[in-house]
Amino acid sequence: MNQKFVDLLVGLFVLLGFAALVFLAMRAGNMSGSFSLSNTYETHARFDNIGGLKPRAAVRSAGVVVGRVTAIRFDDKAYQADVTLSLDGRYQFPKDTSAKILTSGLLGEQYIGLEPGGDLAMLTTGDRITMTQSAVVLENLIGQFLYGKAGEAGAK
Amino acid sequence: MMRMLSASWHWLIDRLVDVGRGARFFLRLCWLGVASLRRPRLVVDQIYFIGNFSLSIILVSGLLIGFVLGLQGYYTLRRYGSEEALGLLVALSLVRELGPVVTALLFAGRAGTSLTAEVGLMKAGEQIDAMEMMAVDPVARVLAPRFLAALIAMPLLAALFSAMGVLGGYLVGVEMIGVDAGAFWSQMQGGVDWIDDIGNGVVKSVVFGFTVAFVALFVGYEAEPTPEGVARATTTTVVVASLAILGLDFILTALMFSST
Numbered sequence: 001m002n003q004k005f006v007d008l009l010v011g012l013f014v015l016l017g018f019a020a021l022v023f024l025a026m027r028a029g030n031m032s033g034s035f036s037l038s039n040t041y042e043t044h045a046r047f048d049n050i051g052g053l054k055p056r057a058a059v060r061s062a063g064v065v066v067g068r069v070t071a072i073r074f075d076d077k078a079y080q081a082d083v084t085l086s087l088d089g090r091y092q093f094p095k096d097t098s099a100k101i102l103t104s105g106l107l108g109e110q111y112i113g114l115e116p117g118g119d120l121a122m123l124t125t126g127d128r129i130t131m132t133q134s135a136v137v138l139e140n141l142i143g144q145f146l147y148g149k150a151g152e153a154g155a156k
Numbered sequence: 157m158m159r160m161l162s163a164s165w166h167w168l169i170d171r172l173v174d175v176g177r178g179a180r181f182f183l184r185l186c187w188l189g190v191a192s193l194r195r196p197r198l199v200v201d202q203i204y205f206i207g208n209f210s211l212s213i214i215l216v217s218g219l220l221i222g223f224v225l226g227l228q229g230y231y232t233l234r235r236y237g238s239e240e241a242l243g244l245l246v247a248l249s250l251v252r253e254l255g256p257v258v259t260a261l262l263f264a265g266r267a268g269t270s271l272t273a274e275v276g277l278m279k280a281g282e283q284i285d286a287m288e289m290m291a292v293d294p295v296a297r298v299l300a301p302r303f304l305a306a307l308i309a310m311p312l313l314a315a316l317f318s319a320m321g322v323l324g325g326y327l328v329g330v331e332m333i334g335v336d337a338g339a340f341w342s343q344m345q346g347g348v349d350w351i352d353d354i355g356n357g358v359v360k361s362v363v364f365g366f367t368v369a370f371v372a373l374f375v376g377y378e379a380e381p382t383p384e385g386v387a388r389a390t391t392t393t394v395v396v397a398s399l400a401i402l403g404l405d406f407i408l409t410a411l412m413f414s415s416t
Contacts, residue, residue, distance in 0.1 A: 006200065006201060006204045007200060009204055010200050010203050010204045010207070012204075013203065013204075013208050013211060013309075013312065014207075015315055016211075016312075016316060016359075017312025017313070017315055018312070020315040020318070020319035020320075021315040021354075021358070022249060022318075022321055023322075024315060024318055024322070024354050025343075025349075025350040025354055027322075027324050027341070027345075028247045028251065028318075028344050028345070028348050028350045028354075029345065029349060029353065029354050056349070058346065078273070090385075
């Protein structure tokens with residue numbers, strides 16, 4: 001077979017392979033997303049209980065992804081979880097924005113929902129979101145329900 | 157009793173010698189594989205032989221596996237009312253496991269056997285001896301370019317397999333069953349990390365490329381120079397390479413994905 005033809009086919013094969021890799025990274029993976037989120041600012045939030053929240057979880061406001069959770073650590077002074085949120089620089093939030101840990105769907109992953117307040121000053125790097133609401137823990141919920149029932153029975 | 161002990165002792169020593177020879181051969185292949193970059197002509201010919209000829213089986217089986225993943229994933233996820241996670245399921249299982257592993261198994265069957273048979277027949281036809289007579293190192297001239305070509309071809313084939321699988325999952329999940337296309341892709345992009353998942357998948361496929369190429373060439377090179385010897389060597393390549401791939405996959409998965 002012609003040597004040039006072999007070269008052409010090999011070149012095509014290599015090109016196709018790399019195209020598949022790029023396709024996977026951009027279309028199936030989050031490579032394109034990680035580029036657009038290059039301009040971010042970091043804020044912190046303390047939660048009593050983060051439930052099943054994991055690093056890289058989404059931060060949403062009104063259902064739109066506006067950032068990512070970049071780090072979670074335990075604060076041994078306040079005995080709370082200190083969550084670092086990396087928010088997209090395009091979006092500004094008032095200083096009295098509140099953060100909740102929510103679950104998408106019944107068994108879905110957990111994310112942080114931001115609800116903007118009415119303050120005129122905006123959150124900047126290093127600020128802390130003070131109003132937070134912990135994740136719903138099923139055991140606590142059941143416990144509350146049972147105590148509530150017991151209380152009702154006692155009142156009768 | 158003493159004779160049995162000494163027989164098993166000799167057997168153990170022989171296997172240890174085999175392991176040592178294998179390790180030496182592996183290092184030599186790695187070194188000469190790098191050196192054969194100076195002879196790109198030979199490597200390109202081998203990529204054509206190993207890579208391009210494996211392309212059809214890899215692409216078709218990738219697409220079919222994607223179809224099956226789409227169907228099975230949909231039926232299971234529907235029970236939990238989370239059909240939208242289909243894209244994530246298809247992409248993660250392909251990129252992390254099925255892409256590298258199934259490609260490597262097919263690659264062992266398609267390219268590994270032909271490498272073993274080729275090298276074994278060269279040995280049976282005394283071509284290897286003839287090369288040594290002419291002071292040409294057969295490992296450098298014949299084996300190293302094949303080794304390097306397999307290393308280059310394997311990750312590319314695995315990436316193509318995964319891409320075709322994702323496409324297959326899309327065709328079945330979105331076009332045939334009717335899962336929402338936006339959710340399919342956004343869940344996939346939300347859950348697949350391009351370093352942790354895709355990068356580790358590529359690392360896996362490179363390791364499997366090393367495994368298949370080394371096993372195929374070593375077994376072929378050590379084959380008895382008879383028709384039966386070559387036939388047995390070809391079988392050995394498939395069995396040993398497949399087992400090595402699956403065993404290594406377990407170790408690699410435990411190393412890569414246990415922290416999250």
